[in-house]
Structures are given as C-alpha cells and as structure tokens.
Amino acid sequence: MGLQLYNSLTRRQEEFEPLEEGRVGMYVCGPTVYGHAHLGHAKSYVSFDILVRYLRYLGYNVTYVQNITDVGHLTDDADEGEDKIAKEARKEKKHPMAVAEYYTRSYFEDMDMLNCVRPDISPRASGHITEQIELVKTLLEKGYAYEVNGSVYFDVLKFKDYGKLSGRNIDEMIAGTRVEVSPEKKNPVDFAIWKKAEPNHIMQWPSPWGMGYPGWHLECSVMSMKYLGMTIDIHGGGMENKFPHHECEIAQSEAANDAPFVKYWVHNNMVTVDGQKMGKSLNNFITLKQAFSGSHERLTRQYDPLAIRQLVLNSHYRSPLDFSDAALYAAQSGFDKITSAVIEVRKKIKSAPDGEVDKEAAKMLDVLKEKFEKAMNDDLNTSVALAVMFEFVRDTQKLLEDSKTTKQTLEAVDGLFSLLGGDVLGIVKDEYEQTGSVDNELMDKLVRILIEQRNEARKQKDYKRADEIRKKIDEAGVVLEDKPDGTSWRTK
RNA sequence: GGCGGCGUAGCCAAGUGGCUAAGGCGACGGUUUGCAAAACCGUUAUUCCCCGGUUCGAAUCCGGGCGCCGCCUCCA
16 A cells, blocks of 8 residues: 545545656745744645655655745735735835845745755746746636736636535625625635736736736646646645635636646645734744754743654644644654663764674564554554664664664664654754764864863762763763763763 | 545544554653653543444444534646
8 A cells, every 4th residue: 555645625534656666756835035934834834745755765766846935925915915025125225125035035034944854846926927927827718717907816716616526606705705805806716817007006018918926826826837747746735725725726727727726735734923913913934944943932941943843743643733832842852762762872883893783673673663654644644664774763762772782773773764764754864073074083082181181080989970961961062871881971 | 406435532643344443742659760851651532523224243344413624716
C-alpha cells in the first residue's frame, strides 16, 4: 500500500497516483510578503515540506512550486480593499517592491531555519503580469468574464461547478451576501480578475482595459499552469483559503482550459495561540523570529527552530494546532532527547569496535522503518511517525550502553536516523557542533582542560571545588556529564 | 443565521467497531552517581464532554444536548 492522501475535493482519503508515473507537480499557495512570517506559516509550510520530502523519499521526481504574492492581494472586501503590500509600503514609506523584497528574504530565512526545503520554483506574481493579462483575455473571449469601467470580473454564474471544493451553493451565497456589493458587478459573488488602478496607485501595469493590476486569485492559476501544466497533481494551501481563493482558482483555470485544474487538493488546518485565533489585536501574534529568540511576552524562553518544527509534526496537519509556551517547551524537550541520542551515536562511531552489523539490530531497524512508512502512508501521520522515532531512540540507547556494539551497527543506526529523522522529518541535522566541526576543536580542547582540573579535584575528593568548576562551566552554557567511560560535555 | 471541524490523563497528542486506549512533556518512585546531569526501569485515563440508541461488543456508528474553534470579509 502506497501513500494515502486526504483529498479535500472528494472529501475522502485516496491512494496517491500521480498523473504521470514517477513525476509529481505540486503547487502550494505561498505567502503574501507584507510582514514577517509567523507561527501559522510554520505549520503550513512545514506540513507541505513534509509532503514534498516524503514524496521524494518514495522516489517521485517532484517539482515543487510555491509562489510569492507581491501584488494583488487586497486588504478587505473581496474587491474594494487596498493592496496589502501597497498599504504596508505607505506605512513604511518604501516602494512596494522594496517591501516585498524585504519580507521575501525574511520569509526564506525563517523557512531555512525551520529546515523547509526550498521550492524548486518561487515565482512572483508581479513577474507574471503578461500571463495574467493573457488569462483575463481568454476568459473574456470565452464569455466567462466581463469588463466594466476598466475592471474585469469573473462571471460566476457561467461556471456551473463553482462551489464544488468548498461545498457551497451559489444561490445561497447570493442570498446570504452581507458585504456591500460593488455596483460594477453583475452578481455579488462575481470576483475581480483585473482591477482598474487609480492614477496615484504605484503598482500598476498597462492592459487592454487600461492601467491596472491583477486580482489575487489569478496569480496561482497562471503560475501553476505555466510551470506545471493545465492539470497538476497536488495543490496545497491553508483551509481558510478553500473559499474563496481556491474556489476561484478552479473556476478561472477550468473555464480557461476546459481541463481539470487539480487532482489532489491538500489543505492544512489552522493555528491558535493559547487557545485563541492568532491576531495582531489579541496580543498573541508571534512571528517566527520572535519564537526563535524568545522575545515575546507569551514565551518564557527561546526555542530551537527545529523544536517548533517538531511541535508541528507532533499533531496531524489536518488538525488545528495550539501553540502555547507549555507545548513548545514539551516539544523542545522531546527534540533534545532525539538530538542527543543522534549525537551520542555519531560520537561513539569513532571509538566503537570494528565488526559486522549486528543481526538483531539490523532487524530492529527494518521494523522501525516499516512502522514509520506505514504511519506516513496513512495521510502523513507524523504524530505516529514521531512516536516511532522515540521508540528508535530508546532502542538506540540500549545499543549505546552495550560496549560490544560495533562501529558498523552504529553506522547503520545513524543511517536510519539520517534517512527518517533527517531526509523525511527534517529534525535530525547532517552536522552537529558537538560532533567535531573544525570550529569546535578549539572549544573541545578548552573544555577538556577544565574537565581535567575538575576530575583532579574529584580524585582528591575535593567535591566543593569540583562542583564549583561544573557550576561555572554550566553558567557559560556547557553541561558536563560524568559517565562510566569519562566526562563528556555538551552545549545547553 | 449558513457551512465545516473538534471535545481522549496535569499538558500536547495518536487511535474511528473487538487483543492490556500509541507516543511525547510534566510529576512521582527506583537503578546509576561523591552529588548532579544524562540514560534506563516502573507508576501516572477501569476509561475517551454529557444523555439516550444501534450492536454479542463503541472512545470509535446513530440521535439529542453542552462546550470550543474555523470559514462565510483579508489571512498560512
């Protein structure tokens, strides 16, 4: 049994079968770059990162496209609001493209910290204006759109499948309309695909309908089509975007192409902070940079970016995740537990005796791998996959305690940690400071001098002095651990 | 008001018809230690929000209630 994925379109878990054998085209709605990335982004993009990593683990050749929205995303009512980036630019007194560039870099920095693999293609909406204009033209030609006073709207009533993703009914939506409706629209549910720009609007481009800018939903249709084709395997995004964003994408794309837009829709759930929706007004809005540094009043300490990643993996991507200091703390402890086991294995490889890979250990690794894959195949059940990792850690500790464990066995253990914990889950690193990078040799030498002094004191039963040395080293951020085979150290 | 999701131990969280209800954190007890730390072992839900029903059997299915959350308007 291969990977089973929950498809929001069919509301069922389905066997994943790509359109073309061995190849997967995946598009994920990227950020609108008008502010620093926050905990919500972490959950979303770590979740899709896991999907990409696991598909690659299974041997698929994945093309991962994630856009950067740098124009067209309006601040409020579907079509009357201001462009988010333009608004931020005015506030910061910068050019909108400077704002977009700044936060794009910030976004990539944060995602790198979370160990998310970079998308293969990160297209910018503003770099695809011509393609967007072409799509608007096509929709006008095919009668799915109409122009009014320099703006172009999609005529929702013409697209009979509208509502199939979000389970909405057009008539009910029209009846339930409560926001002020633009008088330009034929119908309240119609949405803008091209907006006329006022003369003072900085972000605007010439089009057959005059100066203007694209509607938000358009970019994803255009860029996914351009880089992945008319029909793609997977489209990912946050649940809150099912409607209207993804519904509109489907309408535009399928109306223009007469082909299905997406085979599998994958939606991840939302984040709350201390049980409440995260919002700037609630004082619980935490950016990733704040979480990494611990500089937020809701946080008692700083957290390792990978501990945040681990917290995301601790629950299912389709379940809501509540970030709290307690939850982060627990994730950090669990992350440390896995990390230190991996470090111990890598350290011990250097001194372990040569020999064959132990048969029982090899079998244990096979069983763990099988359990892990079974969990991941079940709609990416990372919670269970993590439980397998903890089982793996426990088994590993037993091997570490046994002095007969061979170098080759430990290498096999390390190999599986790197594969499952590293390649797939992204919580095990390739390198750790403690395992002997060049920079660290000096540090190691210095700490060893202190350890010698302390052990000298211990030998003479001068425990007061020994504890004093240990305390001072601890204050400097280094923890000493006395073990049967000597004293080792690690950074806090 | 409409649509959707959720309610499992002190906390986080799997499990969705049947062996002893995963795992993590925390707490407590033990082994180890000069003391610690780390590691290991053990304990920590007779019960899955409540009330009914279906069934030989339900945390899991159905009905009702209560509570929380999301979307419906920008959001990952």
